[in-house]
Amino acid sequence: MKADNDLYRQLREVPAAQLWNVEVPKFNQLDPKERNQQVALVRAVGVVFSTSRNPEMKAAVKAWMISLLQDPSEKIRRYATAAIPKLGGDEESERKLIDILKTTDVDREKKKVASALEKIGGAATLKAVAGSGEKLIDEQKVRASVARQGGPSNVRLDAIVPKQPGLRLHLRCRKGLESIVADEVREDEGRGGKFRVVEVRGCFVVVEPKDAFTLAELYQLRCFDTAAFSLAFIREPGSAEALEVLAKAIASPLAEKLMLALTQGAARYRLSMVSEGNHDDAVAKVAKKAFELNPRILNDARESPWSVDVHFDELRALVELRPRISPNPRLYYRTDAVNAASHPPLAACLVRVAGRQDKEIVWDPFCGSGLELIESALAGGVGQVVGTDIDPAAIAIAEANFKAAKLPGTKAAFHTSDFRDIVRIPELDRGKVSLVISNPPLGRRVRVPNMHGLFTDLFKIASEVLRPNGRLVFINPLRLSSVDPTLRLESSRTVDLGGYDCRLEVYRKR
Ligand SMILES: C[S@@+](CC[C@H](N)C(=O)[O-])C[C@H]1O[C@@H](n2cnc3c(N)ncnc32)[C@H](O)[C@@H]1O
Structure with a gap:
């Protein structure tokens, strides 16, 4: 067993082409005793080619595995049996496996074959199992496999x-x-x-x-x-x-x-x-x-x-x-996401607590893939959204997502920029923005050297751009409040962001 494992580990280091073109033909030439000693090759080939993207290659490997089901050695048959479901079973392999199940006396082999048939089994396995008192194969698993082969199942949104x-x-x-x-x-x-x-x-x-x-x-x-x-x-x-x-x-x-x-x-x-x-x-x-x-x-x-x-x-x-609804109909606009993308319902919750004002101009200083801006616009009544992010890749994604959201009534501007550089951003007129909304870097997935400084600056800049009665709605990961007297904390609630607590806060510009 140890020798098999050691050889398996060595073979996993060998390039796939060499395994198939050199090691497999060599194996085929060996005498039965030597083949038994080299059985780890069967396992290695099964594992390596199970992820192959080349269907012809996979089919050739599977055909070899099926031929090994005739091997006189129980061990070789058992290793090939284990490999077949990973390569995708078919009627031929199913038939051969059922034959082995009926003829072998070796318990270990029976169990392996039963487990493979549970994974790949189709109508023939079901026929062999249903009502036969066959205990090794789980009829439910075979029924599920047959159902899957009949095509994907989906939950119907319109039913x-x-x-x-x-x-x-x-x-x-x-x-x-x-x-x-x-x-x-x-x-x-x-x-x-x-x-x-x-x-x-x-x-x-x-x-x-x-x-x-x-x-x-x-x-x-x-x-x-x-x-x-x-x-x-x-x-x-x-x-x-x-x-x-x-x-x-x-x-x-x-x-x-x-x-x-x-x-x-x-x-x-x-x-x-x-x-x-x-x-x-x-x-x-x-x-x-x-x-x-x-x-x-x-x-x-x-x-x-x-x-x-x-x-x-x-x-x-x-x-x-x-x-299990997939794709999620609420995320019809998501073309791509950033590493620290917001949880979409959290973005919708931020928008809801922000409430609605007339002629909204909405800025997300750390817009990432743009979810908060899109959710804001979807809620209606938004004339302009502005997204800034220091990461150009995030801005490209936010732009693509916003376009896919198809919100023709809302103008959108996205800028690769540090949020502090608002002078460079024409849409961010001082005292004109009605809502600053963001799920900012929380210091976990996006590392920020000076979190305290970042949030102090956020308060200062939000106060500068917001119009009277405008709101700053964001996730606050720090025990830090605005010291700016023009921003009044209106509400704060603790939210679990997947194992750590932050606050969802609403400030209002006096
Ligand atoms: C938590 S993510 C935002 C996720 C976003 N709400 C979404 O749905 O994808 C925080 C974003 O802040 C950006 N960021 C970090 N520091 C920044 C800064 N100084 N100015 C602007 N953006 C910054 C990061 O690049 C990251 O995309």
């Missing part, structure tokens, strides 16, 4: 979620932003929107649909991060019954109804325990039990259109069914 008594959605957000998310829902309801706030909790807002709705309508709201249907709660997450309750929630008529109504393709879900630690065993048990209860819904970690998320708090766990 109607029927009116359903007691149906609740959880709109999740970063801690500290809940009231902003709730506020947006209430304002939307006032304009005829379909959702009503039921409760505001830590990190999420519970809403109730007042009528049948589509996810496209829900995604008109911009401040929440993810939306999920509430399925159940588990009173004692540590208890023996907890997994049973979870499996029942997944297999429930409600989950099935939602998944079938909203999915194009097969109803597949991944199960995600939103807490630290390894939950592999629990996930496997729950998935098995849920499949026994309802075989129309399939657990599948790969490319599944749904996620069942289990969120734990001290006393209980919440079970949610979350559509």
